[in-house]
Amino acid sequence: MQSLQAMASEWSGVDSADAFSIDDTNLFQKLGLQTFINLSTNFYTRVYDDEEEWFRSIFANSKKEDAIQNQYEFFVQRMGGPPLYSQRRGHPALIARHRPFPVTRQAAERWLHHMQQALDSTPDIDADSKVKMMNFFKHTAFFLVAGDELKKNQTQPAPCKHGSSNHQTS
């Protein structure tokens, strides 16, 4: 089987070197905490107001403030800042924590659409950081699609004991 990393690269069109170029500079030091809070607030304001009901409904069971905090704490931790996310919630465990949600390719594309708009309309994110972050987000979104497909493969129901091969004997 192809690795999660290889699937993420193929589907996103972003190779792993570009996806993890977020590690070339310390983006947390460069941008600062408030910029990450602003980005996630901007992003989730778009998501919770999305005209596409199918996408908006994915988030219906989470409070917007919680979604914002979970996201910016993870971004801060992953992009060179203090481990805010793990101190509060433990390991990111990205695939497992997305298990309750239908992370389809269509959902990944919609997530990325809103994130591109949020990046473009959040002040204080320079062009180079924006490219690095968007590559990371694209790769990660499709990494989670790959993770979601693993889940489907594992939740196939077992063959039914009362299936068609039995009905002639009943």
Added chain:
Amino acid sequence: MQSLQAMASEWSGVDSADAFSIDDTNLFQKLGLQTFINLSTNFYTRVYDDEEEWFRSIFANSKKEDAIQNQYEFFVQRMGGPPLYSQRRGHPALIARHRPFPVTRQAAERWLHHMQQALDSTPDIDADSKVKMMNFFKHTAFFLVAGDELKKNQTQPAPCKHGSSNHQTS
């Protein structure tokens, strides 16, 4: 439902502040790359030679060298060093990547037994770092047990269409 973090703390007896005290100092800078390589080599030498066949067999489909590299690259990345693991394999996604394995409480205890011995017999790991790392390992091991139990809950087969409620009509 209790959070993964809360279950990990309860089962391991390590609260999250102690588990993530690995972030109080940069353990990679303190210990250096070679110490992490030595620790993982020491650990997996014990695991692959384990007299307990049930535990040893969990690793039977992985090459020892690969197991060592995956582990020390993750430790280095998580404990303040360069993101070696993600550059090669993507997000750690700890729970998802352990999905093929039976991460039971018994397996967690056995893993921790070998890790304690490996820590105690790897030169250049000072007592304070050892305590911090062992707390992190205990908490993480039971975080993965919690993740494994989620998996079980999700792989219950769907109710059978040809189940007992139907047999009277056939």
